[in-house]
Amino acid sequence: MNATPLAIPDVLLLQSRLWEDDRGFFFESFNQRELKELVGREVTFVQDNHSRSSKDVLRGLHYQVTRPQGKLVRVVAGEVLDVVVDLRKSSPTFGHWIGQVLSAENKKQLWIPEGFAHGFLVLSDTADFLYKTTDYWAPDCERCIAWNDPELAIDWPISSGPIVSAKDAQGVPFHLAETF
Numbered sequence: 001m002n003a004t005p006l007a008i009p010d011v012l013l014l015q016s017r018l019w020e021d022d023r024g025f026f027f028e029s030f031n032q033r034e035l036k037e038l039v040g041r042e043v044t045f046v047q048d049n050h051s052r053s054s055k056d057v058l059r060g061l062h063y064q065v066t067r068p069q070g071k072l073v074r075v076v077a078g079e080v081l082d083v084v085v086d087l088r089k090s091s092p093t094f095g096h097w098i099g100q101v102l103s104a105e106n107k108k109q110l111w112i113p114e115g116f117a118h119g120f121l122v123l124s125d126t127a128d129f130l131y132k133t134t135d136y137w138a139p140d141c142e143r144c145i146a147w148n149d150p151e152l153a154i155d156w157p158i159s160s161g162p163i164v165s166a167k168d169a170q171g172v173p174f175h176l177a178e179t180f
Protein backbone atom coordinates (compact mmCIF):
# COMPACT_ATOMS: atom_id res chain seq x y z
CA MET A 1 0.00 0.00 0.00
CA ASN A 2 1.35 3.45 -0.97
CA ALA A 3 0.58 6.54 1.08
CA THR A 4 0.69 10.09 -0.19
CA PRO A 5 0.53 12.83 2.45
CA LEU A 6 -1.78 15.62 1.37
CA ALA A 7 -1.84 19.36 2.09
CA ILE A 8 -2.96 18.37 5.58
CA PRO A 9 -0.12 15.90 6.17
CA ASP A 10 -1.85 13.65 8.73
CA VAL A 11 -4.49 12.81 6.13
CA LEU A 12 -3.18 10.06 3.88
CA LEU A 13 -4.21 9.14 0.37
CA LEU A 14 -3.76 5.39 0.12
CA GLN A 15 -3.42 3.24 -2.95
CA SER A 16 -3.11 -0.52 -2.73
CA ARG A 17 -1.16 -2.68 -5.13
CA LEU A 18 -3.60 -3.93 -7.75
CA TRP A 19 -3.33 -7.43 -9.14
CA GLU A 20 -5.13 -7.96 -12.43
CA ASP A 21 -5.54 -11.13 -14.45
CA ASP A 22 -8.02 -12.80 -16.78
CA ARG A 23 -10.50 -13.21 -13.94
CA GLY A 24 -10.56 -9.57 -12.86
CA PHE A 25 -8.61 -7.88 -10.07
CA PHE A 26 -7.51 -8.32 -6.48
CA PHE A 27 -6.22 -5.86 -3.91
CA GLU A 28 -5.80 -5.70 -0.17
CA SER A 29 -8.29 -3.04 0.89
CA PHE A 30 -7.04 -3.09 4.49
CA ASN A 31 -3.90 -4.45 6.10
CA GLN A 32 -3.52 -3.63 9.79
CA ARG A 33 0.27 -4.01 9.83
CA GLU A 34 0.76 -1.75 6.82
CA LEU A 35 -1.63 0.89 8.08
CA LYS A 36 0.22 0.99 11.41
CA GLU A 37 3.49 1.60 9.53
CA LEU A 38 1.99 4.34 7.38
CA VAL A 39 0.10 6.14 10.14
CA GLY A 40 2.90 5.69 12.68
CA ARG A 41 0.71 4.22 15.39
CA GLU A 42 -1.65 1.34 15.93
CA VAL A 43 -5.09 2.00 14.48
CA THR A 44 -7.93 -0.22 15.64
CA PHE A 45 -11.24 -0.24 13.83
CA VAL A 46 -14.46 -1.26 15.55
CA GLN A 47 -17.15 -0.56 12.95
CA ASP A 48 -17.62 -0.92 9.18
CA ASN A 49 -20.22 1.23 7.41
CA HIS A 50 -21.72 1.14 3.94
CA SER A 51 -23.92 3.86 2.48
CA ARG A 52 -25.43 4.22 -0.98
CA SER A 53 -26.33 7.63 -2.34
CA SER A 54 -27.67 9.13 -5.53
CA LYS A 55 -26.03 11.78 -7.67
CA ASP A 56 -25.79 15.22 -6.01
CA VAL A 57 -26.30 13.79 -2.52
CA LEU A 58 -24.03 15.52 -0.05
CA ARG A 59 -23.48 13.90 3.36
CA GLY A 60 -21.62 15.97 5.97
CA LEU A 61 -19.76 17.65 7.38
CA HIS A 62 -19.82 15.20 10.26
CA TYR A 63 -17.73 14.43 13.32
CA GLN A 64 -18.13 13.13 16.84
CA VAL A 65 -17.04 14.92 20.02
CA THR A 66 -15.91 12.94 23.11
CA ARG A 67 -15.74 9.79 20.99
CA PRO A 68 -13.94 11.02 17.85
CA GLN A 69 -13.65 8.59 14.98
CA GLY A 70 -10.68 7.99 12.71
CA LYS A 71 -12.00 6.80 9.34
CA LEU A 72 -10.65 4.75 6.45
CA VAL A 73 -12.93 5.57 3.54
CA ARG A 74 -13.34 4.30 -0.01
CA VAL A 75 -15.83 3.97 -2.86
CA VAL A 76 -16.75 0.63 -4.43
CA ALA A 77 -19.32 1.87 -6.95
CA GLY A 78 -19.40 5.31 -8.55
CA GLU A 79 -17.45 8.43 -7.70
CA VAL A 80 -17.47 11.03 -4.95
CA LEU A 81 -15.62 14.15 -3.94
CA ASP A 82 -14.52 13.38 -0.40
CA VAL A 83 -13.79 16.35 1.85
CA VAL A 84 -12.15 16.64 5.26
CA VAL A 85 -11.81 19.70 7.49
CA ASP A 86 -9.13 20.02 10.15
CA LEU A 87 -10.78 20.76 13.52
CA ARG A 88 -7.63 20.45 15.63
CA LYS A 89 -7.07 23.85 17.23
CA SER A 90 -3.32 23.40 17.66
CA SER A 91 -2.84 22.31 14.04
CA PRO A 92 -1.15 24.68 11.54
CA THR A 93 -3.89 23.63 9.12
CA PHE A 94 -6.80 24.25 11.53
CA GLY A 95 -9.86 25.23 9.48
CA HIS A 96 -8.31 24.08 6.21
CA TRP A 97 -10.11 21.60 3.99
CA ILE A 98 -8.96 19.17 1.34
CA GLY A 99 -10.94 17.31 -1.29
CA GLN A 100 -10.08 14.08 -3.11
CA VAL A 101 -11.99 12.24 -5.78
CA LEU A 102 -12.51 8.65 -4.64
CA SER A 103 -14.02 6.19 -7.06
CA ALA A 104 -14.55 2.52 -7.78
CA GLU A 105 -12.30 3.13 -10.76
CA ASN A 106 -9.30 4.75 -8.99
CA LYS A 107 -9.64 2.57 -5.84
CA LYS A 108 -8.10 5.31 -3.71
CA GLN A 109 -8.73 5.39 0.01
CA LEU A 110 -8.36 8.19 2.54
CA TRP A 111 -7.13 7.79 6.09
CA ILE A 112 -8.80 10.55 8.10
CA PRO A 113 -7.51 10.76 11.68
CA GLU A 114 -9.62 11.69 14.67
CA GLY A 115 -10.17 15.45 14.89
CA PHE A 116 -11.57 16.06 11.42
CA ALA A 117 -15.00 16.76 10.02
CA HIS A 118 -15.86 14.64 7.01
CA GLY A 119 -18.31 14.75 4.13
CA PHE A 120 -18.72 13.80 0.51
CA LEU A 121 -20.61 14.77 -2.62
CA VAL A 122 -21.73 12.09 -5.08
CA LEU A 123 -20.55 12.82 -8.63
CA SER A 124 -21.87 9.67 -10.35
CA ASP A 125 -25.45 8.41 -10.80
CA THR A 126 -25.05 6.44 -7.60
CA ALA A 127 -22.18 5.75 -5.21
CA ASP A 128 -21.50 3.03 -2.66
CA PHE A 129 -19.32 4.40 0.12
CA LEU A 130 -17.53 2.07 2.55
CA TYR A 131 -15.65 3.08 5.66
CA LYS A 132 -14.12 1.72 8.81
CA THR A 133 -14.19 3.73 12.04
CA THR A 134 -12.00 3.67 15.16
CA ASP A 135 -14.91 4.27 17.52
CA TYR A 136 -18.56 3.35 17.58
CA TRP A 137 -21.37 5.54 16.39
CA ALA A 138 -22.47 7.69 19.33
CA PRO A 139 -25.58 9.69 18.37
CA ASP A 140 -25.24 12.08 21.33
CA CYS A 141 -21.72 12.95 20.23
CA GLU A 142 -22.59 13.62 16.58
CA ARG A 143 -22.02 17.12 15.29
CA CYS A 144 -22.54 18.68 11.86
CA ILE A 145 -20.93 21.72 10.29
CA ALA A 146 -22.78 23.37 7.41
CA TRP A 147 -21.46 22.04 4.10
CA ASN A 148 -21.72 25.53 2.61
CA ASP A 149 -20.11 27.46 5.45
CA PRO A 150 -18.70 30.65 3.91
CA GLU A 151 -15.61 30.67 6.11
CA LEU A 152 -14.61 27.17 4.99
CA ALA A 153 -15.59 28.01 1.39
CA ILE A 154 -15.40 24.42 0.18
CA ASP A 155 -15.36 24.33 -3.59
CA TRP A 156 -18.04 21.69 -4.14
CA PRO A 157 -18.39 20.96 -7.88
CA ILE A 158 -22.10 21.64 -8.01
CA SER A 159 -24.14 24.36 -9.68
CA SER A 160 -27.42 24.07 -7.78
CA GLY A 161 -28.17 22.93 -4.25
CA PRO A 162 -27.15 19.39 -3.34
CA ILE A 163 -29.50 16.82 -1.79
CA VAL A 164 -28.91 16.85 1.97
CA SER A 165 -30.62 15.24 4.96
CA ALA A 166 -32.84 17.31 7.25
CA LYS A 167 -30.14 16.91 9.90
CA ASP A 168 -27.39 18.17 7.59
CA ALA A 169 -29.51 21.15 6.56
CA GLN A 170 -29.20 22.23 10.22
CA GLY A 171 -25.40 22.13 10.21
CA VAL A 172 -23.81 24.89 12.29
CA PRO A 173 -21.38 27.51 11.02
CA PHE A 174 -17.71 26.61 11.34
CA HIS A 175 -17.07 29.35 13.91
CA LEU A 176 -19.60 27.70 16.26
CA ALA A 177 -18.20 24.19 15.79
CA GLU A 178 -16.78 22.31 18.75
CA THR A 179 -13.13 21.72 17.99
CA PHE A 180 -10.43 19.39 19.29
Ligand SMILES: Cc1cn([C@H]2C[C@H](O)[C@@H](COP(=O)(O)OP(=O)(O)O[C@H]3O[C@@H](C)C(=O)[C@@H](O)[C@H]3O)O2)c(=O)[nH]c1=O
Nearest residue numbers: 049051059060061062063118119120136137138165167
Ligand atom coordinates in the same frame (compact mmCIF):
# COMPACT_ATOMS: atom_id res chain seq x y z
C1 LIG B 1 -23.53 7.13 11.23
C2 LIG B 1 -24.50 6.01 11.64
C3 LIG B 1 -25.83 6.11 11.36
N1 LIG B 1 -26.67 5.12 11.71
C4 LIG B 1 -28.11 5.24 11.38
C5 LIG B 1 -28.78 6.45 11.99
C6 LIG B 1 -29.67 6.99 10.92
O1 LIG B 1 -31.00 6.59 11.13
C7 LIG B 1 -29.18 6.38 9.62
C8 LIG B 1 -28.57 7.42 8.71
O2 LIG B 1 -27.61 8.15 9.48
P1 LIG B 1 -26.98 9.49 8.94
O3 LIG B 1 -27.99 10.29 8.24
O4 LIG B 1 -26.26 10.13 10.09
O5 LIG B 1 -25.93 8.92 7.89
P2 LIG B 1 -24.79 9.71 7.12
O6 LIG B 1 -25.26 11.07 6.80
O7 LIG B 1 -24.33 8.86 6.01
O8 LIG B 1 -23.65 9.82 8.22
C9 LIG B 1 -22.30 9.56 7.89
O9 LIG B 1 -21.84 10.63 7.06
C10 LIG B 1 -20.45 10.53 6.70
C11 LIG B 1 -20.13 11.77 5.91
C12 LIG B 1 -19.56 10.27 7.84
O10 LIG B 1 -18.43 10.75 7.91
C13 LIG B 1 -20.03 9.29 8.84
O11 LIG B 1 -19.25 9.29 10.01
C14 LIG B 1 -21.50 9.47 9.18
O12 LIG B 1 -21.65 10.64 9.96
O13 LIG B 1 -28.21 5.40 9.98
C15 LIG B 1 -26.22 3.98 12.34
O14 LIG B 1 -27.01 3.05 12.68
N2 LIG B 1 -24.89 3.87 12.62
C16 LIG B 1 -24.01 4.84 12.27
O15 LIG B 1 -22.76 4.68 12.52
